[in-house]
Amino acid sequence: MAAPIDIALRTDGQDVLLPWCVRTVHTSLAQATEAGGISHGEAVTLAVSILRGMLELDGGQHDAELDRRHARADGAGDEPHGSWWLTDEARPVFVFDAPGGRHAEGAPRDTGERLLRDVEGRIEDRALRRVLARLAEALHDPRRLRAEAARWEGELLEIAAPRPLWLITDEFAAADGEREPAGPVTPRYERPSRRRELRAAGRIGVVSPGRTGARRGDAKRRPPRARAASRAEQREGRRANGGRPATGGPVRMLRSVLAHARGHGRDLSALRLRVPDRSSGPRLERPLRRRRWRGPVVVAVSAAVAITLAGALWPSDTSGADAAGRSSPTAEILLPGSGSPSPAEPGSATGGGGAAPAGSDRPRAPGASSRSDPAAAGAELLAAVRTCEASPQSACAEVWDGGTAASRPVRPAPEPAELIEDYGDIAAIRNGSGDQAQMIVIIRRNAEWRIRDVYDIANPPSEGAGAP
Structure with missing residues (x-):
């Protein structure tokens, strides 16, 4: 149904935008x-619009109220009349008109049924024609229409995708005065804008003929015979009017002056657009040359920054001890007299799982292990425990998760420790073998093992005590 788009309030009333x-x-x-005929998509658009329009007309009334209202309207004959129109957006709407008005084709249901029958006769698809016929029959049965509306709309949309109706309109013809087609003209939504044409003509320096009048200087470029013929025609006009100038002479002269003025202004604007500025020529070429290498340079710099x-x-998985071990050969090369063993000499390799790395005379200070491998971390922690047992230090508290109070005796073992279970941040390591074997539980917090x-x-701890 056609409804107001916007309302503007004034002091003396309001204006309605329709x-x-x-x-x-x-x-x-x-x-x-x-x-060439109506397409299936256009037929679906019109049918769905009529269906929804009827539902909007009924509103949210109950079936009993609808029956009483239709019976009362049929008996009194005062049902509103109007006709179905297409808006400038090719959208079908029903516009109400006064009874007996110029465009009052009938009641909404009657006109909708006639349109559906008309479209049904123009369509060859059997499934679409069947749905259109059922919809046309149900327009006068509000209960059936409301009950089957969703199903029929779904069937229509499954048959064809909706498309806007092909709107043919002439800008220079009054729409409300035409009852018959005006012939094939350019559709409104396909006609290019005159403003865009003028802008394009100004950009390329072309003035559209027939719209701008004569150019400045056309009279001077005319041959002498043409100018003499013009003067002869003027004299003949004066003789025909009894020696007086022709009535349309001043009007034609004024029009000619205005046309020359317009042409002069357009010529100046066209010249400004067409004539190149020599001083600005080199400046226009330099940015173009810069743009040729600017893109690759930006890409290369971005890639270098990303790689850096x-x-x-x-992330690095190696500990500080590994870094020291890798840097020791460099230190030996730079300081050959430092007395540190070379990588090829025996005794430079680490032993016992946690000894000091090659190239360093001092053992590793006891503390938590930052190794990512729990087996290597366990070996470092065992070496730190043995160091702390030999010479207690304040840093020994970092070896245990609960500090010095959580320390336990660790038996020396001839064989290296063995990883038994790895649960991610908790690992179990076996120290020794036989009856003297111990289970050492290590835990990782903040990337450090303790x-x-x-x-x-x-003799494992009982349930509820000891490590989890």
Whole structure:
């Protein structure tokens, strides 16, 4: 249903903005037939619009209220009349009119049924024609229409995708005065804008003929014979009017002056657009040359920055001891007289799982292990425990998860420790073998491993005590 788009309030009332209706649907169907027929998508659009319009007209009334209202309207004959129109957006709407008005084709249901029957006769698809016929029959049965509306709309949309109706309109013809098709003209939504044409003409320095009048200097370029013929025609006009100038002479002269003025202004603007500025020529070429290498340079710089950041932020799994071990050969080369053993000499390799790395005379200070491998971390922690047992230090508290109070005795073992279980941040390591074997539980917090608990494998802690 056609409804106000916007309302502007004034001191003496209000102004209502209504949709711009340019053609009746009946006229548009006739024009579409002459242009090649109506498509299935256009038929679906019109049918769905009529269906939804009828539902909007009924509103949210109950079935009993609808029956009483239709019976009362049929008996009194005062049902509102109007016709179906197409807006400038090719949207079908029903516009109400006064009874007996110029465009009052009938009641909404009657006119909708006639349009559906008309479209049904123009369509060859059997499934679409069947749905259109059922919809046309149900327009006068509000209960059935409301109950089957969703199903019928779904069937219509499954048959074809909706498309806007082909709107043919002439800007220079009054839409409300046409009842028959005006012939094939350019559709409104396909006609290019005159303003865009003028802008394009100004950009390329072309003035459209027939719109701008004569150019400045045309009279001077005319041959002498043409100028003499013009003067002769003027004299003949004066003789025909009894020696007086022709009545239209001043008007024609004024029009000619205005046309020359317009042409002069357009010529100046066209010259400004066409004539190149020599002083600005080199400046226009330099940015173009810069743009040729600017893109590759930006890409190369961006790639270099990304690679640098990735290398700086790349996580390292090696500990400080490994870094010291890798840097020891460099130190030996730079300081050959330092007395540190070379990598080829025996004794430079680490032993016992946690000894000091090659190239360093001092053992590793006891503390938590930052190794990512729990087996290597356990070996470092065992070496730190043995160092702390030999010479207690304040840093020994970092070896245990609970500090010095959580320390436990660790038996010396001839064989290296063995990783038994790895649970991610908790690992179990076996120290020794036989009856003297111990289970050492280590835990990782903040990327550092510490000893959580130590107990004999032969005598594990009872449930609820000890390490988890």
